[in-house]
Amino acid sequence: GENVEQHPSTLSVQEGDSAVIKCTYSDSASNYFPWYKQELGKRPQLIIDIRSNVGEKKDQRIAVTLNKTAKHFSLHITETQPEDSAVYFCAAELYGNNRLAFGKGNQVVVIP
Amino acid sequence: EAQVTQNPRYLITVTGKKLTVTCSQNMNHEYMSWYRQDPGLGLRQIYYSMNVEVTDKGDVPEGYKVSRKEKRNFPLILESPSPNQTSLYFCASSSPDARNEQFFGPGTRLTVL
Numbered sequence: 403g404e405n406v407e408q409h410p411s412t413l414s415v416q417e418g419d420s421a422v423i424k425c426t427y428s429d430s431a432s433n434y435f436p437w438y439k440q441e442l443g444k445r446p447q448l449i450i451d452i453r454s455n456v457g458e459k460k461d462q463r464i465a466v467t468l469n470k471t472a473k474h475f476s477l478h479i480t481e482t483q484p485e486d487s488a489v490y491f492c493a494a495e496l497y498g499n500n501r502l503a504f505g506k507g508n509q510v511v512v513i514p
Numbered sequence: 515e516a517q518v519t520q521n522p523r524y525l526i527t528v529t530g531k532k533l534t535v536t537c538s539q540n541m542n543h544e545y546m547s548w549y550r551q552d553p554g555l556g557l558r559q560i561y562y563s564m565n566v567e568v569t570d571k572g573d574v575p576e577g578y579k580v581s582r583k584e585k586r587n588f589p590l591i592l593e594s595p596s597p598n599q600t601s602l603y604f605c606a607s608s609s610p611d612a613r614n615e616q617f618f619g620p621g622t623r624l625t626v627l
Contacts, residue, residue, distance in 0.1 A: 403573075434614060436614075436615070436616075438616075444620075445604060445618040445619065445620055445621055446557070446604070446616075446618050447618070448615045448616065451613070451615070491556060491557060495614070500545050500608055500610065500614045501547070501559070501562055501572075502559075502616060503559075504549075504556050504557040504558075505556055506554065506555060506556035507556045507557075
């Protein structure tokens with residue numbers, strides 16, 4: 403089955419700096435890659451996603467890049483703010499039927 | 515308001531006492547899933563349903579049962595809970611018509627003593 407790995411497990415950044423989280427996946431058939439943000443005590447929520455027919459997608463301060471050849475995708479957060487502090491999960495779709503395999507999550511801490 | 519609801523939100527129980535965690539969505543989504551979240555292990559899928567009466571095991575199905583008799587409901591059943599099922603549980607729903615975004619419920623924190 404699909405195996406999704408995230409690096410690093412914890413990331414601390416100064417407010418205003420950029421944060422990058424990288425995920426690798428194993429199944430070359432996967433073609434949908436969402437990122438979820440989970441604030442402390444809350445449910446995961448989708449923040450951005452990308453499909454395999456594009457290499458990059460942006461939404462204000464966040465962006466996702468995809469390298470299908472290398473089987474990795476990354477989340478980029480620019481001009482980080484304290485409210486960006488959260489756990490971020492990457493995921494890859496299994497078998498083309500909307501089942502997702504999640505990574506173990508990255509704790510991002512933005513230091514004011 | 516479009517939402518996924520779960521009940522109860524918190525539950526403390528004892529080993530062997532059967533329990534059910536309910537999940538309901540009002541978005542007419544075809545797909546529903548149950549996940550458990552444990553520190554350092556991320557979100558692991560327990561069971562999955564593609565539609566009414568269609569369910570499939572996820573990565574960690576042992577000790578759990580599900581049913582999908584109606585499109586909106588997807589209860590999680592623990593017939594004989596054990597302490598290793600102490601966890602945070604999330605239900606989620608999605609649909610190809612909604613870009614396949616998974617909408618999560620608020621979570622159920624279960625403690626089995």
